[in-house]
Amino acid sequence: MSANAPRSFLRRWIFSTDHKVIGLQYYFLALFSALTGMVLSVLMRFHLVYPDARVRLFEWLWPAGASGGIMTPELYLSLMTMHGTIMVFFVLTAAPQSGFGNYLIPLQISAEDMAFPRLNMLSFWTTFLALMVMLAAFFVPGGAPLGGWTAYPPLSAVGEIAGPGQGLGMDLWLVSIALFSIGSLMGSINFIATLADLRAPGMGLMSMPLTCWGWFSTAMISLLAFAVLIPAGLLLLLDRNLGTSFFLPEGLVVNDRVLPYKGGSPILFQHLFWFFGHPEVYIIILPGMGMISTVLSVFSGKEVFGRKAMIYAMVAIAFVGFLVWGHHMFVSGMSPYSSMAFSLVTMAVGVPSAIKTFNWIGTIWGGRLRLEPPMLYALGFLSLFVSGGITGIFLGQPALDIYFHDTYFVVGHFHMIMGVAAVFALFAGTSYWFPLIFGRMMNPSLSRIHFYLTFIGVYMIFVPMHLTGFAGQPRRYPDFKEFEFMKDLAILHKFMTHSAFTTAAAQLIFVLNLFWSAWKGRPAPPNPWGAKTREWTP
Amino acid sequence: MCFAAITSAMVVRRSLGPDWSGIPAGWLLWANSAVLLLSGACLELGRVRMALVLGALFLAGQAAVWRGVEVAASPGNSFLIVFSGMHALHVLGGLAALAFAPLPLSRIYWRFLAGLWIYLMLLFTFWGNR
Numbered sequence: 001m002s003a004n005a006p007r008s009f010l011r012r013w014i015f016s017t018d019h020k021v022i023g024l025q026y027y028f029l030a031l032f033s034a035l036t037g038m039v040l041s042v043l044m045r046f047h048l049v050y051p052d053a054r055v056r057l058f059e060w061l062w063p064a065g066a067s068g069g070i071m072t073p074e075l076y077l078s079l080m081t082m083h084g085t086i087m088v089f090f091v092l093t094a095a096p097q098s099g100f101g102n103y104l105i106p107l108q109i110s111a112e113d114m115a116f117p118r119l120n121m122l123s124f125w126t127t128f129l130a131l132m133v134m135l136a137a138f139f140v141p142g143g144a145p146l147g148g149w150t151a152y153p154p155l156s157a158v159g160e161i162a163g164p165g166q167g168l169g170m171d172l173w174l175v176s177i178a179l180f181s182i183g184s185l186m187g188s189i190n191f192i193a194t195l196a197d198l199r200a201p202g203m204g205l206m207s208m209p210l211t212c213w214g215w216f217s218t219a220m221i222s223l224l225a226f227a228v229l230i231p232a233g234l235l236l237l238l239d240r241n242l243g244t245s246f247f248l249p250e251g252l253v254v255n256d257r258v259l260p261y262k263g264g265s266p267i268l269f270q271h272l273f274w275f276f277g278h279p280e281v282y283i284i285i286l287p288g289m290g291m292i293s294t295v296l297s298v299f300s301g302k303e304v305f306g307r308k309a310m311i312y313a314m315v316a317i318a319f320v321g322f323l324v325w326g327h328h329m330f331v332s333g334m335s336p337y338s339s340m341a342f343s344l345v346t347m348a349v350g351v352p353s354a355i356k357t358f359n360w361i362g363t364i365w366g367g368r369l370r371l372e373p374p375m376l377y378a379l380g381f382l383s384l385f386v387s388g389g390i391t392g393i394f395l396g397q398p399a400l401d402i403y404f405h406d407t408y409f410v411v412g413h414f415h416m417i418m419g420v421a422a423v424f425a426l427f428a429g430t431s432y433w434f435p436l437i438f439g440r441m442m443n444p445s446l447s448r449i450h451f452y453l454t455f456i457g458v459y460m461i462f463v464p465m466h467l468t469g470f471a472g473q474p475r476r477y478p479d480f481k482e483f484e485f486m487k488d489l490a491i492l493h494k495f496m497t498h499s500a501f502t503t504a505a506a507q508l509i510f511v512l513n514l515f516w517s518a519w520k521g522r523p524a525p526p527n528p529w530g531a532k533t534r535e536w537t538p
Numbered sequence: 539m540c541f542a543a544i545t546s547a548m549v550v551r552r553s554l555g556p557d558w559s560g561i562p563a564g565w566l567l568w569a570n571s572a573v574l575l576l577s578g579a580c581l582e583l584g585r586v587r588m589a590l591v592l593g594a595l596f597l598a599g600q601a602a603v604w605r606g607v608e609v610a611a612s613p614g615n616s617f618l619i620v621f622s623g624m625h626a627l628h629v630l631g632g633l634a635a636l637a638f639a640p641l642p643l644s645r646i647y648w649r650f651l652a653g654l655w656i657y658l659m660l661l662f663t664f665w666g667n668r
Contacts, residue, residue: 223539224539225539227539227540227543228539228540228542228543230540231540231543231544231547231620231624232543234620234624235544235547235620238609238616238619238620242609242610243609243610244609244610244616245610245613245616246547246551246616262557263551263554263555263557263613264551264554265550265551265554268547268550268551271546271550272543272546272547275543
């Protein structure tokens with residue numbers, strides 16, 4: 001520790017400008033958020049198969065939303081909204097990029113720290129504040145909002161009259177997302193400046209590790225995408241609180257009241273939101289792709305196959321990802337010609353992803369595979385990325401999407417690719433870099449058990465969702481008691497729910513392993529995996 | 539990208555119906571523009587304190603403009619508030635930065651804010667009020 005380094009506990013561990021501390025702060029914020037989001041999803045899955053169950057805990061937690069212990073539809077929808085929001089932003093956007101990126105970038109490029117350490121600290125605490133504001137929505141009168149993480153107007157714009165949670169809860173949600181976006185923008189500036197300017201002498205852009213390319217391309221699209229989310233949220237806040245009509249048309253009737261808005265368009269919000277929303281999913285997956293390339297390479301004892309193509313593919317995904325947002329809006333009333341254009345570009349964006357997948361296979365092909373836990377997770381990622389990605393091709397066809405939109409087919413698709421593949425990249429990254437961060441090894445037996453239970457478990461949860469989606473089951477419905485055509489699907493839902501309970505429980509193995517090993521794991525040698533990147537060789 | 543998004547929102551909104559009545563760009567808005575550009579000129583000449591004072595004066599002037607505009611009365615009003623409000627937020631940050639950040643960085647940022655404001659005034663005048 002240098003002579004100028006802070007010595008107080010507060011400056012070393014809480015308000016620190018050190019990239020490693022900040023990286024860990026982001027990681028544990030994401031871990032806490034993941035467990036919260038997981039609990040919400042377990043509650044949701046419970047309600048879907050036992051909608052009439054009286055649970056005393058629900059009544060205690062939500063006297064208004066679950067009087068008599070029975071979850072109301074509005075409560076279910078608010079749990080769903082918060083589950084999606086917390087997972088997408090505070091887990092999948094925070095951990096792969098800000099968690100792993102902050103910790104590892106300076107180490108991988110031999111820099112002292114990130115380019116702007118104080119901005120870095122500010123970006124974490126802004127994100128932390130955003131999480132506090134988001135969680136506060138649970139505790140205010142009316143509770144958390146219920147319009148989905150996509151918060152479409154008119155439901156999200158008309159305020160309290162739309163239902164519980166759509167008053168103060170929705171405003172808090174919007175403020176939280178605005179804060180999160182600002183935190184992300186600050187982080188992106190830092191990442192771009194660091195990777196552009198602070199690389200070790202002799203390390204050209206093309207010689208940068210693939211992990212750094214993942215964080216670099218992610219930072220660039222993050223800067224452009226979050227800058228569009230902010231006005232979307234701001235305009236929605238203005239519609240809600242100052243009577244403007246950006247997204248609200250004339251003649252809207254809610255609860256028998258004609259509302260005084262004039263001339264706005266709900267579709268405008270969809271465009272603004274998804275212009276952010278699609279790049280967002282690449283923000284979520286690109287860092288993971290970089291990490292997976294590393295792990296597959298190290299544990300096959302081979303260089304990454306087609307390294308240059310991997311870099312170009314990441315950049316292509318990042319760029320083309322800005323041109324496909326309309327595929328979330330095929331059934332919104334958009335012109336079919338626009339739909340055709342978006343569909344073609346959507347299929348095009350699958351090409352660089354496919355290149356990466358084939359190159360991952362090329363990396364392990366003929367290699368001497370060491371099936372250590374990080375490698376297991378990485379191989380799991382490969383499987384899940386293909387499974388999740390393939391169903392995206394179906395959804396990218398407007399004619400098919402007319403049927404699939406807002407069914408469980410979509411829910412299955414995005415969970416496979418975001419909720420599972422991206423998370424497996426986090427598991428791989430955690431078990432791989434754990435020895436570097438904590439100087440100890442994670443318990444390999446616990447890791448293996450966790451891997452197998454989770455890998456099998458997520459397939460059991462999410463494959464049936466595609467099937468119920470095929471059968472026409474709509475998403476965002478609190479229950480299906482009234483629908484005769486779905487009676488036969490009940491067994492699939494019970495199967496998914498019980499798989500979800502088991503898989504959720506299995507995550508405790510990972511959490512226990514993480515904390516126990518950090519405290520008492522086997523001391524790690526300096527480079528336990530035989531890796532070649534600079535973070536391992538001081 | 540933030541301002542690009544708001545621009546595209548405005549283009550869409552204008553095309554949606556016949557109720558576009560232009561953007562109220564009165565004399566005060568033009569006076570404030572002059573103040574902002576003057577502030578930028580001071581910064582180019584290295585006169586940081588004058589730039590800060592003029593920047594603050596710009597913000598005060600904008601606040602006066604906003605007081606005279608009913609935000610929900612027309613779409614043009616709404617967009618004026620959103621555009622100039624977002625811009626003003628960025629100026630506020632810039633004023634804080636002038637106090638803390640190195641001068642060359644502030645200069646670049648101030649040029650961005652001035653350029654952005656020129657773009658906005660052109661947008662209001664030649665497109666919004668056509």
